Amino acid sequence: MSNDAVSAELTGTSSSEDFSSLIATVSRAPLQSEPFEHIYLENVFAPGIYEQLLVRLPEKRRFHELRHRDAMRVDGRSTRLRMYLYPERLWFLPEPQRSFWLALSRTLRSPALQEAFKQKFRRSLETRFGRGVERLSFYPVPILVCDLPGYRIGVHADALSKAITVQFYLPRDASQRHLGTVFHEGRTGDAAERTKALAFLPATGYAFAVMPKESWHSVRPTREADGERYSIMLTYYVEDSLKAWWKRRYDRFRNFFGLGPKG
Numbered sequence: 001m002s003n004d005a006v007s008a009e010l011t012g013t014s015s016s017e018d019f020s021s022l023i024a025t026v027s028r029a030p031l032q033s034e035p036f037e038h039i040y041l042e043n044v045f046a047p048g049i050y051e052q053l054l055v056r057l058p059e060k061r062r063f064h065e066l067r068h069r070d071a072m073r074v075d076g077r078s079t080r081l082r083m084y085l086y087p088e089r090l091w092f093l094p095e096p097q098r099s100f101w102l103a104l105s106r107t108l109r110s111p112a113l114q115e116a117f118k119q120k121f122r123r124s125l126e127t128r129f130g131r132g133v134e135r136l137s138f139y140p141v142p143i144l145v146c147d148l149p150g151y152r153i154g155v156h157a158d159a160l161s162k163a164i165t166v167q168f169y170l171p172r173d174a175s176q177r178h179l180g181t182v183f184h185e186g187r188t189g190d191a192a193e194r195t196k197a198l199a200f201l202p203a204t205g206y207a208f209a210v211m212p213k214e215s216w217h218s219v220r221p222t223r224e225a226d227g228e229r230y231s232i233m234l235t236y237y238v239e240d241s242l243k244a245w246w247k248r249r250y251d252r253f254r255n256f257f258g259l260g261p262k263g
Contacts, residue, residue: 019107026116038208079151085142108142124209138236147229152221166234168205184216
């Protein structure tokens with residue numbers, strides 16, 4: 001047994017090896033083409049690891065509000081809270097939370113996981129960017145999200161600053177299965193009514209390549225009875241200019257002080 005494994009066993013925390021199966025899960029997920037290319041992920045985390053994840057969810061005081069028009073309440077508060085899973089923020093967590101989330105963060109930001117997603121969406125990415133995925137490199141931003149009752153977001157295709165959108169669902173049981181993301185054939189009219197709803201089930205998720213005027217999706221309004229909706233968002237951002245490169249690092253610098261992205 002390695003020193004890391006011994007340490008993990010003694011402290012009850014997880015080493016990075018606990019999450020290595022995530023890459024294989026992405027690789028073997030079948031690519032679905034309707035209403036646009038995507039994958040639905042199952043058994044993202046082993047049962048024991050998933051139980052640890054739920055037990056070690058950080059307190060909400062570690063989160064900050066997302067100031068997005070669809071997420072805002074009439075009282076000016078946001079229904080979406082988020083916590084960036086960068087090491088410089090995770091070091092503020094107590095043990096064993098810190099070790100667990102640091103290990104998961106390493107996997108989420110790893111080149112190996114990005115490569116798995118790039119290969120999965122090779123056709124879409126090469127169509128959008130006009131070059132092979134071997135020449136594409138994106139900036140991964142992992143965020144732990146807590147959606148409060150009343151959260152919603154209308155039909156949209158995601159900003160083109162994003163290359164790949166990933167979300168891992170973190171419910172405690174199947175009672176929130178109706179809260180999953182909805183995919184649409186179009187943004188308006190009959191096309192918007194032709195949908196595919198994803199089940200919000202434990203240790204599941206989805207991913208898709210962001211395609212202009214194609215990757216339409218939404219989230220239906222949640223109710224008080226639905227409770228809080230936890231998930232991990234993993235977004236791969238485009239870095240095709242010096243400005244984009246600096247923005248990612250400026251946002252991360254702000255995050256060190258507990259601030260969200262600017263603009």
